[in-house]
Each structure stands twice: as structure tokens, then as C-alpha cells.
Amino acid sequence: MKKLIAIVSALACVMSLAACGSSDDSSASSTASSQTEQTASSDISESEGPEKNVESIRVTDAQFDIYTSNTYLSTGNNGFVRSADGITYRAYIPVEQYDELEYCFYFSNTVDSTYNKGKPVYVGKEGGEYTIEYAAVYDGGTSPDEEPTNKSDVTFGGESSKSVAANETYWSDPVTIDIPQDHYLVWEWKLTGKEIPCNKMSNLTSATADKTGEGNFEYCDDIPLPVFIGAKRENVTNRVMAIGDSITQGCQTEFMKFEYWSAQIAQQLGENASFWNCGLGWARTSDLSTCGNWLGRSLNCDTAIVAFGTNDIASGEYNGDGGNKAEEIIAYLEPILDQLKAADVKNIIIFNAPPEDFDEEKEAVRTEYNEMLKETAEKYGAEYFDFASYLCDPETPSAAKFGGHPNGEGGKIVADAFMEKYASLFE
Numbered sequence: 001m002k003k004l005i006a007i008v009s010a011l012a013c014v015m016s017l018a019a020c021g022s023s024d025d026s027s028a029s030s031t032a033s034s035q036t037e038q039t040a041s042s043d044i045s046e047s048e049g050p051e052k053n054v055e056s057i058r059v060t061d062a063q064f065d066i067y068t069s070n071t072y073l074s075t076g077n078n079g080f081v082r083s084a085d086g087i088t089y090r091a092y093i094p095v096e097q098y099d100e101l102e103y104c105f106y107f108s109n110t111v112d113s114t115y116n117k118g119k120p121v122y123v124g125k126e127g128g129e130y131t132i133e134y135a136a137v138y139d140g141g142t143s144p145d146e147e148p149t150n151k152s153d154v155t156f157g158g159e160s161s162k163s164v165a166a167n168e169t170y171w172s173d174p175v176t177i178d179i180p181q182d183h184y185l186v187w188e189w190k191l192t193g194k195e196i197p198c199n200k201m202s203n204l205t206s207a208t209a210d211k212t213g214e215g216n217f218e219y220c221d222d223i224p225l226p227v228f229i230g231a232k233r234e235n236v237t238n239r240v241m242a243i244g245d246s247i248t249q250g251c252q253t254e255f256m257k258f259e260y261w262s263a264q265i266a267q268q269l270g271e272n273a274s275f276w277n278c279g280l281g282w283a284r285t286s287d288l289s290t291c292g293n294w295l296g297r298s299l300n301c302d303t304a305i306v307a308f309g310t311n312d313i314a315s316g317e318y319n320g321d322g323g324n325k326a327e328e329i330i331a332y333l334e335p336i337l338d339q340l341k342a343a344d345v346k347n348i349i350i351f352n353a354p355p356e357d358f359d360e361e362k363e364a365v366r367t368e369y370n371e372m373l374k375e376t377a378e379k380y381g382a383e384y385f386d387f388a389s390y391l392c393d394p395e396t397p398s399a400a401k402f403g404g405h406p407n408g409e410g411g412k413i414v415a416d417a418f419m420e421k422y423a424s425l426f427e
Helices: 002-013 261-268 293-298 310-314 326-342 360-379 387-391 408-426
Strands: 079-093 099-108 130-139 149-154 162-164 169-171 175-179 185-200 207-210 228-231 238-244 273-277 303-307 347-351 383-385
Touching (some): 130 175, 261 408, 326 347, 360 383
Antiparallel strands (some): 079 207, 099 169, 099 175
């Protein structure tokens, strides 16, 4: 019964802007304004998809027109810090375009997706009140072994500190910094508060915290970060966004190698495209279909890669009664596709569910879902990318040849196949 209610709620969310919570998902920035409606049809297909009267929940801050993502590192919220008392957090961010750029950072004080079984981290959980004591960006050099240099203070409404309310979204002020070729951008800030949404970084990059104030930075997997690291990149004409679970985020790949499929695609794009990784560990399609800020902000793109299925099959929706069936996952996916269409996203590319060494029952669901997904993609005028076929041997399609979280070898195979098929989109 819980599962039925959850699916009905997800489908209903696209019928009412109030049901999706637009006021809480709008930025507090005084410079926010509505974007001009785009009129371009899909570059991939002329199909307009199902005729539905859907109101877009896209977060329409003007900064999303000015700034585009400048990293393929995922920075969404799939966890929270229970309590921070003057803790300084530091993360090394790989950048796509180097040299001197103007940056602007966007934040959401809400958990985006469900982690594990949802206790205590679940989709839509409001963050608590917290205080930013200071924030800064640095030139991080070529590795965390180097001391960061060229500190540039980050301010908020002209102030070095900020009090953040529960469920608030906000922007930093613009800040300019020069990041030389092959150097990292370092994000650093000092926070005090409770239940602060964060990213479970899963050892993808150097993420540390100084809990004593003595400059002793130690490993910290749960790290609060901006959910959008934007830069003013003049040549970008195609903003690529990938949204999905830990496989998109890149979990369980080698430390600071950035070899997961989404990063390898990003590294093959030319200067006319940017890449925004919105993947989060343990995420489900049912999380995204709740129409929260995670979906709302991600709609600011030209090309959307949607890659879910694994956690839907294995765990199902938050507060549900177990893994979802194929038709239930499709029911959660369709409101997401409706929103991508309503936001006039030009290109929609849907990845199928990869092999996960599932038992017989769950493998049957994965097979059925992937077949149903072909019809769904066609219905919406979207591309169907056979992600799974590149990650298995044809003789054993259920076996995860490169691991449940594909390693660097699997990531390269996928990225090369993707670029071979879609290179024309990014020229």
C-alpha cells in the first residue's frame, strides 16, 4: 500500500507547482529572475513526447544563465552532518576550464536523495540552521600534498559570514580566481550548526576537516559543499547534466583518478560543452520524481543524461516495502521526463540499468525494466543508451564484468562508446 501511495504521489507532483514546493526551491538571491522560455526542440528527435499540461519546476535564477558547471565532481546532498562546532571543511575540486575565471556557488539546505534505507537520511529532509563563519577558494596546486595558495574570500551579500535558515537555497557573491593548468580548485569554509546537508564523497577526492581549529585537516567523507560550482565560461553552448546514483557519482573508483564513466565523458568534451555531475550514492528514481530542488536545479541544462535503476530494483522508494518492479520504476521516471520536456531540455539520453550480479528475481526486473525503457524513450523522443551492454559479456549479461560500480576500464569503454555515438551533439 505504501508503494502505491508513493507512486501516485510522484505522478501527481507534476500536476501542481505547489505540490512540488516551488517557493522553497527558489533562491534567496536578490538577483534571481525568470529565464526566457527556450523554444528549441530536441536535437536528437523531433518527437515532442506525450501531450501533458506540465508546469516546469526549473529553478529559474538568472545565475544559471551566467554560470555553468566547471567540475565533473558530484556535489549534491545525500547525507548530513549531525553537528558542527566551528569545523573547517576543505575539498579539492577538479576543474574543466583552467586559468582566471569568475565563479559563483549555489547551495541547498535540503537533502536531495535517500541514503541506504533512509534512516536517518532521506529525500527532502530539511537541513537545520547553521552559520557560515567564513568561506574561501584557493589554488590547490597539483595534489593535496601541496599547501593551497592564492586565497580568495567568498562572500554572501557582501558579508563574509551568513546565517542559513532551514531549507534555504542561496548563492555566494561572484569571486575571481586563477587556477593554472592541472591544478585543483580548493573549496574551504567554516561552519557551526546542526543537521547540515552534505555529500558522501566516497573517497572520490581529497575531502578533509579541521575539527580543532589548529590546522590539522583529517579525512572526512561527509562534507558539506556547494551543490553547484559555477564559472563564467564564455564558449559553452551545450550544458551537459548527468543525474543518477552512485554509478554516475563515481563511487568506489580509485582516489582522485576521476576515471568513472561520467568524468571520462566530461574529459572528452570540447570547450563548447560543460559537464555537471548530479549523481548521488544510493539515489533512486523515486527520489528525483518528488520534484525537489535536486530536479529543479538540474533542469538548467541543454543535454540531460538520466541513469537510474539499480537502487530502485535493490531497495525501492523511501518508506516503501522493498525493491520496485519494472513498471513502478517507469512510473517514477515519467514525471522526470515530463519535467525535462517542460523545461525545454534539448537532448535527453536515458541510460538503462547496468548488470549488478543480481539474484534471479531482481535480474528479471532489470531485464524487464530495460525493455520497457526502450518504449519509454521512444515515447518521449529521447535517446536510449544501452549502458549495460558495454559492462558485461554477451554470454553472461547479468554479470558485472567491471564491478557493480564500474572501474576505470569500464568507465573508458562506456565513455568512448558514448562519445562515438553522440559526438556531433558537442561540436
